[in-house]
Amino acid sequence: MQVIEGNIRATGKKFAIIVSRFNSFVVESLLEGALDTLERHGEVSDSDITLVRVPGAYELPVAAKKVAEKGQFDAIIALGAVIRGGTPHFDFVAGECNKGLAQVSLEFGIPVSFGVITTDSIEQAIERSGTKAGNKGSEAAMGALEMVNVVNALDSL
Numbered sequence: 068m069q070v071i072e073g074n075i076r077a078t079g080k081k082f083a084i085i086v087s088r089f090n091s092f093v094v095e096s097l098l099e100g101a102l103d104t105l106e107r108h109g110e111v112s113d114s115d116i117t118l119v120r121v122p123g124a125y126e127l128p129v130a131a132k133k134v135a136e137k138g139q140f141d142a143i144i145a146l147g148a149v150i151r152g153g154t155p156h157f158d159f160v161a162g163e164c165n166k167g168l169a170q171v172s173l174e175f176g177i178p179v180s181f182g183v184i185t186t187d188s189i190e191q192a193i194e195r196s197g198t199k200a201g202n203k204g205s206e207a208a209m210g211a212l213e214m215v216n217v218v219n220a221l222d223s224l
């Protein structure tokens with residue numbers, strides 16, 4: 068049986084991290100988690116990581132598309148926090164963000180990790196950005212690492 072799976076080594080890989088400024092009090096913790104995870108999984112220097120900042124989660128897909136078009140990165144990690152308010156705005160922002168990032172990943176065949184927390188409350192957001200429910204930025208970086216290596220393994224079949 069042939070098994071294709073990815074390791075989680077970061078050495079020699081280039082990553083773009085796209086970060087939204089909205090709800091920065093939690094998103095900056097997601098960024099810390101993502102950077103920490105990349106740096107713990109190989110020889111990763113500043114020149115291997117490009118950080119792109121955008122206003123909000125709604126803008127993550129267009130930035131991801133521009134980054135993917137460059138063809139210089141092995142994976143994109145998108146980080147943001149959409150926190151439900153009192154109107155349907157949440158659904159539009161979170162929905163377009165999720166759909167757009169998935170579209171970029173499929174169109175360019177590059178892993179785009181979804182490190183965007185979508186919560187009903189500020190408390191849930193805090194819990195998912197490095198407190199009791201882990202750090203979704205770190206999880207997104209782990210997913211990107213594994214997928215980079217899965218994609219490489221599939222490309223070499």
Ligand SMILES: Nc1c(NC[C@H](O)[C@H](O)[C@H](O)CO)[nH]c(=O)[nH]c1=O
Nearest residue numbers: 087089122123124125147148149150
């Ligand atoms: N409410 C949230 C937003 N809203 C802003 C949009 O993402 C966008 O920047 C604006 O509509 C201009 O196009 N963004 C988040 O990331 N999180 C939110 O909770």
Ligand SMILES: CC(=O)C(O)COP(=O)(O)O
Nearest residue numbers: 150151152153154156157
């Ligand atoms: C997620 C949102 O769009 C948001 O926090 C906006 O809040 P509201 O629906 O109360 O305007």
